[in-house]
Structure formats: C-alpha cells, structure tokens
Amino acid sequence: MQSYSSDSSSDGESLNRLLDFTHQLLNTETLEMHLKECAVDEKKAAEQIETIVLNHNQLDTLPTNLYKFINLRTLDISYCGLCILPDIFKHNAITTLIAKNNNLSNESLPKTFTVNYKLRELNFSGNKFTTFPEQLLNFPNLKYLYFGSNQITTITRNIKNLKNLQILSMGGNLLIEVPDTLGDLKSLQALILCDNEIGTLPPSIANLKHLKSLLLHKNQLKTLPPEIVGLRNLTELSLRDNPLVVRFVSDMIHNPGSLLELAARTIKLVGIEVNRDDVPYTLFMYLENAHRCVNPQCKGVFFDNRVEHIKFVDFCGKYRIPLLQYLCSSKCITDEEEVERPNRSYMVKKVLLG
Incomplete structure (x- = not known):
C-alpha cells in the first residue's frame, strides 16, 4: 500500500529515503500497523528513512511507533484532521515538520516540547491557534516559522528568543499589533504580516537589517514608522489595502479648537x-x-487640536512611502512637489500599493 523509494547518487555518498502514505485515508490505528510492518520487515531501510509523508489521511493523533524511524528528518502531516500533536521530538531529530491545515489549537500541544537543536522549519499554517505557542521557544535554531491562516491575536514578546529566524509568516490572523521585541530577530529576511488588523508597527522594526521582504497588505495601517527608511536591504514592500495608501487620512477632520x-x-x-x-x-x-x-x-x-497628515517620503528614487506628521493647521500641508527627496544608493525593487 505504501510507496517506498531509495535513490542513491552516482558517487554513493548520499542516500535519500522516502515513505509516502499520501491520500490513503488511513486512520491512526491502521497507519500504525503499516509502520510496524515496515519497521519489522525492512528494518535496515526503516532506520535509514529520512522523509515520511502522511498527507490527506484521517488521523486524530500520530502513531506512537514513529520513534522507530531514528533517522527521520522531514515529516509532513498536512490535511490529516489532527487534533493532538504529541512530543514527536522526544525520539526523532526532525529538521522539518509540516502540519498545515489540521485542527490543531493551543490545547493540542504538550505543555513543553523536548528541546530540538536540529529543527529548522515548522509549518502550522491553516490551523486553529489563538495565541503564539510558547512551547516553540524550545527550538533555538529554528529558521522558518509559518503560522498563516490561524486565529492568533497576539505574538509573544518572547519571540525574541528565536534568534535564528529568517522567515516569520503570520499572515491571515487577528493581530492588532506586533511586539517591539520583533526587532530583536536580527537574522530575519522575510516578515509576513498581511491580512491582519495591525494599526501600527514598532520603530524597532528598523533593527531588522537583513530584512528583504515585508508584506503588510490588508491591515489597518495609517502610517509607517519613519525608521523604516533605514532598512537598506528591503527589496519588497507590500502596502495595498491599508488606509495609508490614500494621499491623506480619509477621515481627517480639522475641528475648531477650544x-x-x-x-x-x-x-x-x-x-x-x-x-x-x-x-x-x-x-x-x-x-x-x-x-x-x-x-x-x-x-x-x-496643543490638543492637530491635523494628522501623511507625508510621502522618497524611499528608493521611484516609490514614496507615507509617514505620519502632525501639523497645527491644514494650511501647513506641504505640496507634494516640495517634499524632500534624499538621494539614496539603495532601492526597494517592489512596492505594492494597489
């Protein structure tokens, strides 16, 4: 029933083993029987298997005998209806865990995971998490973390502990703000925060000196922190479907002063x-x-009565980004042609405003 493959390179130095149970509609008990047969009948091969794919089955939890695959590196358990995720790192040195589109929530995880220094990629997109699981802080060398399309309302301030993160994907959640500790993720290259309710970004985002892609579309941003112009490696900035895309704040009303x-x-x-x-x-x-x-x-x-004005500042010689400033009167709004345009040697290659 299962698909088993072994591919060796011509020089014999590398060996890639795959065990594939995709689209077989197996439940947890039946799958455990198949894994047991593999571990007994093909013991040598089972010890060398590096990848197991269990996509599109009917699992409420994972088989307990996965630990027999001691060389397992990649486990894909997407689209299985999982409600419980045990501590699978207790016996396996997994480097990639993909658990997309299941029924996992904060209550589905153990209170703590075994510390895994080898885990590099973790994908929990399309589940039912409401807060950022603190258990994930046990993976200090994690590089790629995907939590898109959940129901997360807050990101833990302790996310700063994941010092090696290069990609953080939190699009399609219920975030209204992000912690300033996000600026401590100095290795971050891609930050995906689209499709949330974020109203402001912390100035500390300017500390992400290696950031190349910043996706902020479909939020409630009226402005960006001025410090963002210091992100010299930023090559992609997506801003569409935010209030800041309008020339002036749409609901700006200068009421008479007291x-x-x-x-x-x-x-x-x-x-x-x-x-x-x-x-x-x-x-x-x-x-x-x-x-x-x-x-x-x-x-x-x-004093209390001010005009909120969006000033468009040159960001790359071609595109201009909106920054918030406060004026005493609408008469003080500077014409667009008079806005200072500093000469910059670096360029944002893609700014998406609409």
Missing part, C-alpha cells in the same frame, strides 16, 4: 511672557504642553 486651545496658541504665537499668577493655573499648565508644527515654514504651535 477656547483654551485658541488662547494658548495666541499667547505662544505673540510671545507673551506669562507668569504663574498672570493667568488661571489651568491655562498656565496647559501652555507647557505646546507642540511645534513640523512645517519648517510655520512658526505655529498646537
């Missing part, structure tokens, strides 16, 4: 010296909270 705001602005603009006993104490304290308008041509200030 009497307190107007009085405080007048005092600051005219340059009147005010002592504590000259004006009501509330106004005196309010004057300490003045913010200078960022328009260099304007000498105005604002």
Whole structure:
C-alpha cells in the first residue's frame, strides 16, 4: 500500500529515503500497523528513512511507533484532521515538520516540547491557534516559522528568543499589533504580516537589517514608522489595502479648537511672557504642553487640536512611502512637489500599493 523509494547518487555518498502514505485515508490505528510492518520487515531501510509523508489521511493523533524511524528528518502531516500533536521530538531529530491545515489549537500541544537543536522549519499554517505557542521557544535554531491562516491575536514578546529566524509568516490572523521585541530577530529576511488588523508597527522594526521582504497588505495601517527608511536591504514592500495608501487620512477632520486651545496658541504665537499668577493655573499648565508644527515654514504651535497628515517620503528614487506628521493647521500641508527627496544608493525593487 505504501510507496517506498531509495535513490542513491552516482558517487554513493548520499542516500535519500522516502515513505509516502499520501491520500490513503488511513486512520491512526491502521497507519500504525503499516509502520510496524515496515519497521519489522525492512528494518535496515526503516532506520535509514529520512522523509515520511502522511498527507490527506484521517488521523486524530500520530502513531506512537514513529520513534522507530531514528533517522527521520522531514515529516509532513498536512490535511490529516489532527487534533493532538504529541512530543514527536522526544525520539526523532526532525529538521522539518509540516502540519498545515489540521485542527490543531493551543490545547493540542504538550505543555513543553523536548528541546530540538536540529529543527529548522515548522509549518502550522491553516490551523486553529489563538495565541503564539510558547512551547516553540524550545527550538533555538529554528529558521522558518509559518503560522498563516490561524486565529492568533497576539505574538509573544518572547519571540525574541528565536534568534535564528529568517522567515516569520503570520499572515491571515487577528493581530492588532506586533511586539517591539520583533526587532530583536536580527537574522530575519522575510516578515509576513498581511491580512491582519495591525494599526501600527514598532520603530524597532528598523533593527531588522537583513530584512528583504515585508508584506503588510490588508491591515489597518495609517502610517509607517519613519525608521523604516533605514532598512537598506528591503527589496519588497507590500502596502495595498491599508488606509495609508490614500494621499491623506480619509477621515481627517480639522475641528475648531477650544477656547483654551485658541488662547494658548495666541499667547505662544505673540510671545507673551506669562507668569504663574498672570493667568488661571489651568491655562498656565496647559501652555507647557505646546507642540511645534513640523512645517519648517510655520512658526505655529498646537496643543490638543492637530491635523494628522501623511507625508510621502522618497524611499528608493521611484516609490514614496507615507509617514505620519502632525501639523497645527491644514494650511501647513506641504505640496507634494516640495517634499524632500534624499538621494539614496539603495532601492526597494517592489512596492505594492494597489
């Protein structure tokens, strides 16, 4: 029933073994019988098998005799309806575990996994996780982590422990923010956060000096942290279907200022010296909270009443990205042609805005 293959290279130095049970609709008990036969009848081959594919079967959990395949490196258990995932790292030095599109949730995992220093790739896309499993922090050398299309609302701050991550895929979840500790993943080359509800990104994202691909489409971003322009290796930035793609924030309304705001602005603009006993104490304290308008041509200030404006800054000589700034008045909005365009030697090759 199973497919077993052995392929040797011409020089005899490499051996790749595959055990394939794809699309056989086996349940856990039946599959365990087949694995037992393989382990007994083909003991030498079973010890050398490196890849087992169990896609599209009917498993509630994994066979207990998988541990007999001591040289197992890649295990694919996608589309099996799994509800429980045991600690499969207890007996196997697996480097790649693919468990896409199952019924796995946070309750499906053991409280802790055996520390596995050889695990490089872990794929839990298309499951039912609601939070980032802390158990995964037991894999310090993990490079590729896929958690797309789950129901995850938060990413643990301890994700910073996965220092060797190169790809982190969290698209298609329910994230509204990402922790600033994400900036500690200095080896990260691809960060996929599309199809979430993220409203802001932490400035620490600028610490990802090796980042090449940043996918942020279909979120609630109105702006990006200015520090993002320092990502010199970034070659792909996807921003479509975010509020920031519009020239100005769509719901920007400059409401008339309060009497307190107007009085405080007048005092600051005219340059009147005010002592504590000259004006009501509330106004005196309010004057300490003045913010200078960022328009260099304007000498105005604002307090609570401000205009949120999106300034488009040159990012690569061709594309421009929106950064948030605060102005005292809509009259202070700088024409697009007047925006500073710094000369940069590096280029973002792909910026997707629509």
